[in-house]
Amino acid sequence: MSAATSWTIAGVRAALEAKKISARELAAEFYARIDSRNRELNAFLTLSPERAYAQADRIDAAIARGETLPRLAGVPIAIKDVLSTQGIRTTCASKILESYVPPYDATAVERLDRAGAVFLGKTNCDEFAMGGSNENSAYGPVRNPVAPDHVPGGSSGGSAAAVAAGLVVAALGTDTGGSIRQPGAYCGVPGLMPTYGRVSRYGLVAFASSLDKIGPLAANVADAAAVTQVIAGHDSNDSTSADVPVPDYSAELDKPLDWLRVGVPEDYFGDGIDPEVKAKVEAGISLLHKLGCRRVPLKMPHTDYAIAAYYLIATAEASSNLARYDGVRYGLRVPGATLTEMYRNTRERGFGPEVKRRIMLGTYALSAGYYDAYYLRAQKVRSLIAQDFADAFQKVDAIVTPTSPTAAFRLGEKTADPLQMYLADIYTVTGSLAGVPGISVPCGRTKAGLPIGMQIFGPHFSEGRVLQIAHAFEKAGGFDL
Amino acid sequence: MKISREDVIRVAELAHLGLTPDEVERYRGQLDDILTYVEKLNELDLDKVEPMAQVLHAGSGDRHPELRQDTLLPCDVAVPILAQAPDAAKPFFRVPRVIEK
Numbered sequence: 001m002s003a004a005t006s007w008t009i010a011g012v013r014a015a016l017e018a019k020k021i022s023a024r025e026l027a028a029e030f031y032a033r034i035d036s037r038n039r040e041l042n043a044f045l046t047l048s049p050e051r052a053y054a055q056a057d058r059i060d061a062a063i064a065r066g067e068t069l070p071r072l073a074g075v076p077i078a079i080k081d082v083l084s085t086q087g088i089r090t091t092c093a094s095k096i097l098e099s100y101v102p103p104y105d106a107t108a109v110e111r112l113d114r115a116g117a118v119f120l121g122k123t124n125c126d127e128f129a130m131g132g133s134n135e136n137s138a139y140g141p142v143r144n145p146v147a148p149d150h151v152p153g154g155s156s157g158g159s160a161a162a163v164a165a166g167l168v169v170a171a172l173g174t175d176t177g178g179s180i181r182q183p184g185a186y187c188g189v190p191g192l193m194p195t196y197g198r199v200s201r202y203g204l205v206a207f208a209s210s211l212d213k214i215g216p217l218a219a220n221v222a223d224a225a226a227v228t229q230v231i232a233g234h235d236s237n238d239s240t241s242a243d244v245p246v247p248d249y250s251a252e253l254d255k256p257l258d259w260l261r262v263g264v265p266e267d268y269f270g271d272g273i274d275p276e277v278k279a280k281v282e283a284g285i286s287l288l289h290k291l292g293c294r295r296v297p298l299k300m301p302h303t304d305y306a307i308a309a310y311y312l313i314a315t316a317e318a319s320s321n322l323a324r325y326d327g328v329r330y331g332l333r334v335p336g337a338t339l340t341e342m343y344r345n346t347r348e349r350g351f352g353p354e355v356k357r358r359i360m361l362g363t364y365a366l367s368a369g370y371y372d373a374y375y376l377r378a379q380k381v382r383s384l385i386a387q388d389f390a391d392a393f394q395k396v397d398a399i400v401t402p403t404s405p406t407a408a409f410r411l412g413e414k415t416a417d418p419l420q421m422y423l424a425d426i427y428t429v430t431g432s433l434a435g436v437p438g439i440s441v442p443c444g445r446t447k448a449g450l451p452i453g454m455q456i457f458g459p460h461f462s463e464g465r466v467l468q469i470a471h472a473f474e475k476a477g478g479f480d481l
Numbered sequence: 482m483k484i485s486r487e488d489v490i491r492v493a494e495l496a497h498l499g500l501t502p503d504e505v506e507r508y509r510g511q512l513d514d515i516l517t518y519v520e521k522l523n524e525l526d527l528d529k530v531e532p533m534a535q536v537l538h539a540g541s542g543d544r545h546p547e548l549r550q551d552t553l554l555p556c557d558v559a560v561p562i563l564a565q566a567p568d569a570a571k572p573f574f575r576v577p578r579v580i581e582k
Contacts, residue, residue: 103561196536210535236549240535308519319496326497328574333567339579340497348499356498360489360508361515363496377522379532384525386533419514435536460536 096350106203178428185453
C-alpha cells in the first residue's frame with residue numbers, strides 16, 4: 001500500500017472537515033480494499049455494511065449541520081470477533097457460536113460507536129482467543145499480509161492483518177497472554193495491551209477473566225493512543241474495571257524522554273531467542289538510549305516459570321468460563337436423549353481441538369486432588385512474577401524486551417506440538433500475569449523480510465508513558481531499523 | 482507418565498466433552514507433555530507465598546469501586562435473549578427430560 005492511500009485518524013478527520021471525502025465514501029473505499037484482499041487473507045469473518053453505513057451517514061449528517069465531530073468520526077475500524085456487537089454476528093471463531101447475534105454492544109464497542117467510529121466488520125482470531133497463530137479458528141487461518149505463507153500471529157491475527165494490509169485504520173484486539181502484542185509484532189504494526197482493569201471487559205466473551213484485556217492495533221502509535229483514549233475508563237458493568245482517571249494520552253506523546261530509565265532484563269535475551277530478533281531489539285534499545293533514555297540492566301528471576309503458571313491459570317479459568325456453552329440458552333445445540341448427552345454432544349461438535357485441550361487441562365488442574373499441586377501453586381508463582389515487576393519498577397520507568405523469540409513462522413509449522421506453541425509466549429505472558437500495560441512496536445525486519453517486534457512494559461496505569469516511548473521510537477525511525 | 486487414559490476419560494466427563502478413542506489417546510500424550518513441563522513450578526519454595534487470584538489496584542481495597550448503589554435498574558431483556566435460544570417455550574428454555582418418568 002502506498003503512503004498516498006494510507007489513512008490515519010488525524011487524516012480522516014482532516015479530510016472529512018475539508019469535505020474532501022464523505023464518511024460514506026471512505027467506508028466504501030475501505031470495503032473495496034477488503035473485497036480485493038480478504039479472500040486471500042481471511043482477516044474478516046463477518047462484514048457489517050448495514051451498521052457501518054448507518055454510522056457513516058450519522059457522521060455525514062453531523063458534518064452537514066456543521067457540528068463538532070466526535071474523536072473518531074468516520075474512522076473505519078474492525079472489531080475482533082470475541083467482542084459483542086449488537087446486531088452483528090459474534091462467533092468467537094467457533095462453530096459453537098456460528099449464528100450467535102448479541103443483543104448488546106460490549107462497553108468498548110459502545111464507546112467507539114459513541115466516538116463516531118465506523119464498524120466495517122468482525123475479525124478472525126483463534127477460537128475463543130486461544131492460540132498464538134490464528135490456526136485455531138474454526139473458519140480457517142488468517143494469512144500474514146507481509147508473507148502470506150506465514151501466520152499473522154494470534155489470537156488477534158485478523159485484527160493485526162487487517163491493519164497491516166490497510167483494510168482498516170485501526171482494530172480492537174484482546175490480549176490474555178500476548179494476543180494483541182504478538183500478532184502486532186508478526187504483522188509489523190503497534191499493538192497495546194492496557195493495564196488490567198483499564199478497559200471494561202463487559203461484553204468481551206470471557207476466556208480467562210483475571211487476564212483478559214481489550215486494546216488497539218493501529219498503523220501508528222498516535223492512532224493506538226487515540227483508540228485507547230476512547231475505550232479506557234471505569235464502567236459499572238465490570239466490577240474489575242478500575243476507577244482511575246484516564247489521562248490525555250495524545251498530550252503525553254510528544255513529551256521528551258529525558259532520562260527515563262529503561263530496564264533491560266537479561267532473562268529475556270537467553271536461550272531460544274532468534275539471533276536476528278535479538279540483534280534488532282538490541283538496536284532498538286540503542287535507539288532509545290540515543291533518544292535520551294538510560295539503560296538499566298535488570299534481573300527478573302521468575303520469568304522462566306511464567307509459561308507454566310500462565311497455562312495453568314488461563315486454562316483453569318477457561319474451563320470454568322466455557323462451561324456456559326451447553327446448548328441450552330444460545331449458540332449450537334446438538335440433540336441428545338438426556339440433558340447430559342445433549343451437553344456432551346453440543347460441546348464435542350461445537351469446540352475445536354485447542355479449546356478442548358485447554359478445557360481438559362484446566363478441568364484437570366482444578367479437579368479434586370490436583371488443585372493444590374497445580375492451580376494454587378500457579379497462583380503463588382503469579383505473585384512472584386508480579387513481585388518481579390513491582391521490584392523492577394522501583395528501579396526503572398519502563399522495561400524493554402523482545403515481543404516474541406522469533407518472527408512469524410510458516411502456516412502449519414507448529415500445529416503438531418501444542419507445548420512448543422505455548423513456549424513461544426514466554427516474553428508476553430509475564431506482563432499478562434502481572435497486569436501491567438505493554439505495547440509491541442515494530443523494530444525492523446529479518447533478512448527474509450519478516451517484521452520483528454519490541455515490547456515496552458510500564459507500571460500499572462502508565463499507558464501514557466508506554467505510548468510516549470513508543471511514539472518517540474516511531475518518530476526516530478525505530479519501526480524501520 | 483503423569484496422566485492415564487482413565488484420567489483423560491474422567492476429566493472429559495467432568496467437562497462434559499465427548500471424545501473419540503483417538504482423541505483420548507492424542508490428548509493423553511499432549512496433556513502428559515504439558516503436565517510434565519509444569520512440574521518445574523516444584524523447583525520453587527512457595528510455602529510463604531500468598532496466591533494471587535486477581536490484579537488488585539492500590540486504593541481499590543477501601544474505595545470499593547466494584548460496588549454500585551443498591552438500586553433497581555431496568556433489565557428488560559427476556560425477549561432478545563430468548564430469541565437466541567435453540568429451543569424456547571416462552572418464557573422458558575426447553576431442554577431434554579431430566580427426571581425419569
